[in-house]
Amino acid sequence: MKISTAVALLLVLSPLALRAQTDAMPPETKAPAPMEAMKPPVPPSKSVNLSFEGKTVTLSLTDLVNMPNQVTVHVHNAHRGGIEETYSGPLLSDVLAKIGVTATRENQPLILHSVIVATGTDHYYVLYSGGEVMFSSGKVIVAVMKTGLPDTEGGLIQLINTDDVKPARWVHGLMGISVMTLAAQH
Numbered sequence: 001m002k003i004s005t006a007v008a009l010l011l012v013l014s015p016l017a018l019r020a021q022t023d024a025m026p027p028e029t030k031a032p033a034p035m036e037a038m039k040p041p042v043p044p045s046k047s048v049n050l051s052f053e054g055k056t057v058t059l060s061l062t063d064l065v066n067m068p069n070q071v072t073v074h075v076h077n078a079h080r081g082g083i084e085e086t087y088s089g090p091l092l093s094d095v096l097a098k099i100g101v102t103a104t105r106e107n108q109p110l111i112l113h114s115v116i117v118a119t120g121t122d123h124y125y126v127l128y129s130g131g132e133v134m135f136s137s138g139k140v141i142v143a144v145m146k147t148g149l150p151d152t153e154g155g156l157i158q159l160i161n162t163d164d165v166k167p168a169r170w171v172h173g174l175m176g177i178s179v180m181t182l183a184a185q186h
Contacts, residue, residue, distance in 0.1 A: 042155040042173035043121040048142065052099045052179040059098060061156055064144045069094060071141050078166045087143035087151075087160045092116075092177075093134050095142050101179055103134040111135070114181045118159045121173035126159070128169070130179070138163030142174065 048064070050057045067090040077085050093103060096116075103111060114130035133140050143158040145151060151158060155173025 041153050042124075044152070044156040045121050045173045045175045046156060048095070048157055048174055049176045050095065050099045050179075051177070052096075052101055053181075055099055057099050059095065061144060064090060064095070064142055064157065067094060071139060073139050073141055073143075073160060073162050075160060075162055075167070086147050087141060087158065088145040088148070089141045089143040089157075089160075092128075092140040092142055092159065095177070096133070096179065099179070101130075101134075110181060114179055117176075117178045117180065118171045118174060119176040119178075120171045121155055121175050124171060126169040126171055128161075132163070136163065 045061075047058050047060045050059065069090060070088055071091055072086060072088045074084060074086050077083055093101075096102075101107070101111070101114075111130040111134050116128040116130060116133055117125055118128070119125040128140065132138070138161060140159065140161040140163075143151065143154070143160045144156070146154060146158075150156060157174040159169075159171040159174045159177075160167075161169060
């Protein structure tokens with residue numbers, strides 16, 4: 001066998017042999033698995049573009065910080081080993097009011113037949129139903145502060161919700177929110 005083939009085979013099989021040895025060890029002697037590598041921070045967002053029925057409004061970070069009725073939520077972050085985190089900012093429903101999406105009796109059918117697409121600077125996006133944002137007991141906020149300070153780690157502006165067990169529908173570096181109506185046209 002050529003030396004280069006033998007070396008390549010050794011490089012391929014070594015991790016498998018090590019894994020087999022580790023699996024055979026009693027649980028008390030195994031080293032704890034390393035924590036998942038931290039993702040690099042997303043590019044910061046300095047504003048959020050809101051769109052609904054052809055209308056677009058841009059809110060800057062300053063606009064969001066200065067909105068009345070800032071809310072503080074305490075959430076469990078399963079992606080960070082289950083630590084508790086505190087975020088502050090306006091409710092998503094208050095932000096959506098800036099483009100005419102309000103929870104009124106007249107708008108209820110429209111809201112119940114709408115979806116909200118939130119997009120981050122890293123192109124990650126999530127969906128929410130209009131009903132869960134406007135009528136749920138949980139809170140969805142446009143977070144501009146983390147533990148009382150600007151959140152440079154999360155891309156300055158984030159979408160955080162208190163209902164989900166895992167933060168899979170949180171959006172770091174929030175840059176866009178689109179409301180789309182799925183109501184049947186008459």
